[in-house]
Amino acid sequence: MDYQYIGKSIPKVDSAQKATGTAQYINDLSFPNMLWGKVLRSIYPHAEIVHIDKSKAERLPGVKAIITAQDIPDGLYGPFIKDEPVLARGKVRYIGEPVAAVAAIDRETAEEAIQLVEVEYDELPSVFDPLEAMKSDAPLIHEDLSSYFCIFPAVQEGNVCSRTTFVEGDIQQGFKEAGLIVEETFRTHMQHQSYMEPSGAIALIDPSGKIIIHSSTQGIFITQSRVSESLKIPMSKIRVIAPNVGGGFGGKIETNVQPICVALAQKTGLPIKVVLTREEEFTAGRPRHPTTIWGKLGLKKDGTFVAKEMINIFDTGAYSDDGPGVTGFGSLMARGPYRIPNLKIVGNCVYTNKVKSGAFRGFGNPQTGFASESLIDMAAKELNMDPLDLRLKNALVPGDHSVGKQTIHSVGIMECLKKAAEALEWKQKKGKCRGRGIAAVNHISGLLTVSAFVRINEDGTISLHVGTMDIGQGSDTILTQIVAEELGVPLEDINLISRDTDAAPYTWATSASRLTYTGGNAVRLATIDAREQLLELASKQLDENKDDLMIQNKKIFVKWDPEKGLTFHQLGAISCWVKGGPIVGKSSFMVETPPFDRSGFSGFPFGTMTGYIFAAQAVEVEVDVETGKVKMIQCASAHDVGHAIHPQNVEGQIEGGFVQGLGYALTEEIVFDGGKVINPSFADYKIPMAMDIPPITPIIVEAYDETGPYGAKGLGEPGLVGVAPAIANAIYDAIGVRIKDLPITPEKVLDAIKGKKVTIPWTDIWKKNF
Amino acid sequence: MVKQEIQLDVNGKSYSISVFPQETLLEVLRENLGLIGTKEGCSEGECGVCTVLLDGLPVRSCLLLAVDVRGGKITTIEGLSEKGVLHPIQKAFIEHGAIQCGFCTPGMILSAKALLDGNPFPSEEEIRIGLSGNLCRCTGYIKIFKAVQGAAL
Numbered sequence: 001m002d003y004q005y006i007g008k009s010i011p012k013v014d015s016a017q018k019a020t021g022t023a024q025y026i027n028d029l030s031f032p033n034m035l036w037g038k039v040l041r042s043i044y045p046h047a048e049i050v051h052i053d054k055s056k057a058e059r060l061p062g063v064k065a066i067i068t069a070q071d072i073p074d075g076l077y078g079p080f081i082k083d084e085p086v087l088a089r090g091k092v093r094y095i096g097e098p099v100a101a102v103a104a105i106d107r108e109t110a111e112e113a114i115q116l117v118e119v120e121y122d123e124l125p126s127v128f129d130p131l132e133a134m135k136s137d138a139p140l141i142h143e144d145l146s147s148y149f150c151i152f153p154a155v156q157e158g159n160v161c162s163r164t165t166f167v168e169g170d171i172q173q174g175f176k177e178a179g180l181i182v183e184e185t186f187r188t189h190m191q192h193q194s195y196m197e198p199s200g201a202i203a204l205i206d207p208s209g210k211i212i213i214h215s216s217t218q219g220i221f222i223t224q225s226r227v228s229e230s231l232k233i234p235m236s237k238i239r240v241i242a243p244n245v246g247g248g249f250g251g252k253i254e255t256n257v258q259p260i261c262v263a264l265a266q267k268t269g270l271p272i273k274v275v276l277t278r279e280e281e282f283t284a285g286r287p288r289h290p291t292t293i294w295g296k297l298g299l300k301k302d303g304t305f306v307a308k309e310m311i312n313i314f315d316t317g318a319y320s321d322d323g324p325g326v327t328g329f330g331s332l333m334a335r336g337p338y339r340i341p342n343l344k345i346v347g348n349c350v351y352t353n354k355v356k357s358g359a360f361r362g363f364g365n366p367q368t369g370f371a372s373e374s375l376i377d378m379a380a381k382e383l384n385m386d387p388l389d390l391r392l393k394n395a396l397v398p399g400d401h402s403v404g405k406q407t408i409h410s411v412g413i414m415e416c417l418k419k420a421a422e423a424l425e426w427k428q429k430k431g432k433c434r435g436r437g438i439a440a441v442n443h444i445s446g447l448l449t450v451s452a453f454v455r456i457n458e459d460g461t462i463s464l465h466v467g468t469m470d471i472g473q474g475s476d477t478i479l480t481q482i483v484a485e486e487l488g489v490p491l492e493d494i495n496l497i498s499r500d501t502d503a504a505p506y507t508w509a510t511s512a513s514r515l516t517y518t519g520g521n522a523v524r525l526a527t528i529d530a531r532e533q534l535l536e537l538a539s540k541q542l543d544e545n546k547d548d549l550m551i552q553n554k555k556i557f558v559k560w561d562p563e564k565g566l567t568f569h570q571l572g573a574i575s576c577w578v579k580g581g582p583i584v585g586k587s588s589f590m591v592e593t594p595p596f597d598r599s600g601f602s603g604f605p606f607g608t609m610t611g612y613i614f615a616a617q618a619v620e621v622e623v624d625v626e627t628g629k630v631k632m633i634q635c636a637s638a639h640d641v642g643h644a645i646h647p648q649n650v651e652g653q654i655e656g657g658f659v660q661g662l663g664y665a666l667t668e669e670i671v672f673d674g675g676k677v678i679n680p681s682f683a684d685y686k687i688p689m690a691m692d693i694p695p696i697t698p699i700i701v702e703a704y705d706e707t708g709p710y711g712a713k714g715l716g717e718p719g720l721v722g723v724a725p726a727i728a729n730a731i732y733d734a735i736g737v738r739i740k741d742l743p744i745t746p747e748k749v750l751d752a753i754k755g756k757k758v759t760i761p762w763t764d765i766w767k768k769n770f
Numbered sequence: 771m772v773k774q775e776i777q778l779d780v781n782g783k784s785y786s787i788s789v790f791p792q793e794t795l796l797e798v799l800r801e802n803l804g805l806i807g808t809k810e811g812c813s814e815g816e817c818g819v820c821t822v823l824l825d826g827l828p829v830r831s832c833l834l835l836a837v838d839v840r841g842g843k844i845t846t847i848e849g850l851s852e853k854g855v856l857h858p859i860q861k862a863f864i865e866h867g868a869i870q871c872g873f874c875t876p877g878m879i880l881s882a883k884a885l886l887d888g889n890p891f892p893s894e895e896e897i898r899i900g901l902s903g904n905l906c907r908c909t910g911y912i913k914i915f916k917a918v919q920g921a922a923l
């Protein structure tokens with residue numbers, strides 16, 4: 001198929017303003033009389049708040065307001081379980097939890113003021129390890145858990161706020177049929193999104209009383225609904241506008257400072273800006289869930305997978321946030337892109353007295369993927385099979401099923417595996433202390449809703465209204481390309497209106513790798529609707545059959561008589577002033593099909609999902625056995641994106657995801673002493689820098705998906721998912737030691753070389769019958 | 771604390787501004803001069819998004835006091851394009867897809883400019899060294915390296 005815009009790497013629509021420094025981000029905005037807000041945070045991991053004395057702070061010149069839980073409505077909020085207050089109410093549950101907030105004339109005064117607020121605490125016993133937290137005698141972090149509102153039928157017990165289970169086939173029988181069983185426990189750590197732009201918001205109240213929030217967010221409608229539920233303000237009274245967002249990676253889906261900002265604006269009647277410091281980002285953001293995972297894989301002697309059991313413990317910290325979703329989705333993906341007839345996966349989302357974890361590129365998949373893909377290599381070793389061949393033997397093919405028995409038609413995993421391996425010359429001889437490793441990834445890109453309007457203006461230009469957020473991943477460009485393609489208009493004729501809840505129709509967030517697939521479908525359908533209306537109007541005006549008309553160069557004319565036609569300008573004007581009414585194409589797109597067969601599901605917090613995407617990451621490493629240092633020699637990352645709408649952008653996602661995965665695998669870790677983060681800065685939390693980047697070959701695989709726009713599927717997340725297991729597998733291949741807990745630091749490698757057993761706490765938890 | 775009157779040469783224009791002695795160059799650029807293209811990501815000299823050029827060399831404006839750079843020539847991202855015509859490095863960043871969220875971009879482009887001004891044909895290794903003070907979390911740096919190479923050609 002020949003396309004004019006689809007498949008073309010045009011300059012991104014927002015690049016020029018970003019290159020010139022004119023693009024505005026939250027901290028670049030200011031308003032007359034604007035005050036600075038600052039949050040006072042808990043210094044205890046678990047404590048009752050006995051008393052708060054604001055008087056000293058109130059006397060500081062320049063302080064305009066100080067609020068605590070007493071001063072605001074008692075709403076609780078959260079995406080799955082409504083368990084979190086805006087400011088701690090009665091007790092604090094982690095170091096860093098907001099306890100009070102101050103508004104003052106400038107940043108320095110606000111900072112000084114919060115130091116003057118005196119809080120008297122009565123410390124409570126705390127628990128930091130989720131395995132400890134699951135014991136029956138562990139301190140309860142949310143005594144009122146059973147009374148919280150949940151958006152799904154959550155299975156809960158003690159500090160487990162959500163337990164999701166998937167069962168298929170007969171797990172006992174499956175393991176009986178296995179000629180080989182491998183079994184291991186793995187640990188993964190806490191990673192921070194580390195977007196370059198710290199989170200922030202500005203709230204103000206317009207003369208009508210409407211609250212306007214400028215929000216650095218991945219979802220304007222999510223900000224709107226969280227502020228609404230937490231502060232008990234009707235959504236009709238809240239308008240959310242987003243400036244450019246300096247990266248999110250999941251961390252800016254849910255709100256951070258927005259409700260606090262609004263509460264301060266209500267109290268003072270003045271605009272309030274709150275922007276987090278980098279230290280607050282690290283101590284009070286929403287990083288990736290640490291996990292402990294026990295997995296067991298059963299195979300026939302010929303390598304056929306027959307059974308898999310996994311127990312995943314996700315440490316969600318003090319509040320559930322996206323934890324139930326992360327746990328449920330990570331567990332759903334835990335089968336991997338393979339056929340395994342007998343399956344039991346249990347995911348536990350557990351409260352602890354640490355900063356809450358939340359959504360982060362991969363959404364649970366990097367954790368379960370690390371365990372799953374490590375297990376496969378352990379099995380390959382036992383069977384004396386090439387790990388690539390073992391994967392290929394079991395990999396899904398078109399027509400195979402998801403967990404939940406959806407038939408998947410577009411499946412490019414085989415090609416991804418083969419191409420990633422080929423790029424590394426997989427079968428070639430390796431140097432000393434060098435090894436190669438590969439990991440396969442499955443993910444989804446079809447989830448929930450996007451709505452869009454496409455309006456033909458009086459002058460024939462186009463307005464696209466859609467509530468999607470481009471946080472750098474490129475959706476503004478992709479969606480504009482789609483409108484341009486369907487109407488045959490140049491990109492500059494399209495006005496994308498996306499960042500304002502008062503101007504764009506409802507869209508769920510930038511998340512789940514979904515804007516190309518889910519958003520692309522919505523925008524395409526709305527554009528087709530507008531196009532059909534245009535053709536309809538032209539057919540009436542020209543008194544010609546619609547089928548005899550064609551569109552070219554912003555003109556609709558009779559196929560065999562190009563002189564007989566009307567321009568978009570003429571048609572836009574006619575529709576607005578003369579006949580038919582303004583043309584508005586519309587789509588409300590929801591991912592509803594195919595449904596899951598939920599007979600083996602329990603406590604899964606999502607409806608259906610689709611747009612399955614596949615990837616494989618392959619790496620070659622060299623291990624220095626003296627120092628334990630792992631050097632990346634070469635890497636390849638192959639992605640089945642259905643059809644690349646903007647190939648350069650696809651590569652950008654692959655490369656960016658891979659490098660974030662490198663950080664996850666090797667260097668990044670939020671480190672705690674008890675409940676306190678001890679490395680809250682880029683000096684001590686090491687994200688990859690220019691010097692650290694190995695050669696990476698991005699590979700695009702296109703297994704056309706009939707249900708996606710132009711066959712396209714998503715790709716934002718999987719680029720990160722397989723990196724850590726691929727590296728762990730390569731290290732094993734190089735020097736014969738298996739690293740089971742992330743990140744893979746030189747110390748851990750050295751310890752493993754020395755034969756030191758990794759002590760992953762082994763409690764009776766694994767024997768528990770969930 | 772008393773304010774001091776200082777002269778700053780920013781993007782070829784000279785300004786006389788009164789600043790507190792503890793005010794950073796970053797604050798003065800953003801708040802007094804409204805040059806918001808210079809970003810703030812950590813305020814601790816660790817991320818490089820606040821990079822500007824001082825007498826042609828990249829510096830972290832969050833670490834410098836405005837009073838200490840008196841008399842120096844400062845270039846911010848706003849000073850790179852001329853009359854709406856983008857600088858070749860800006861063009862290369864756009865063309866090579868080196869920009870995602872864009873928050874690191876101004877600092878990255880200025881570091882690249884300093885590098886290329888001193889070394890018009892850097893090797894990939896030299897580019898990495900030249901950009902080693904600027905973090906980017908979106909792109910994985912690869913397209914940025916290509917853009918700098920592209921601008922050098």
Ligand code: FES
Binds near residue numbers: 812
């Ligand atoms: S703001 Fe991070 S180095 Fe200056």
Ligand code: FES
Binds near residue numbers: 196906
């Ligand atoms: S483009 Fe987002 S940090 Fe570099």
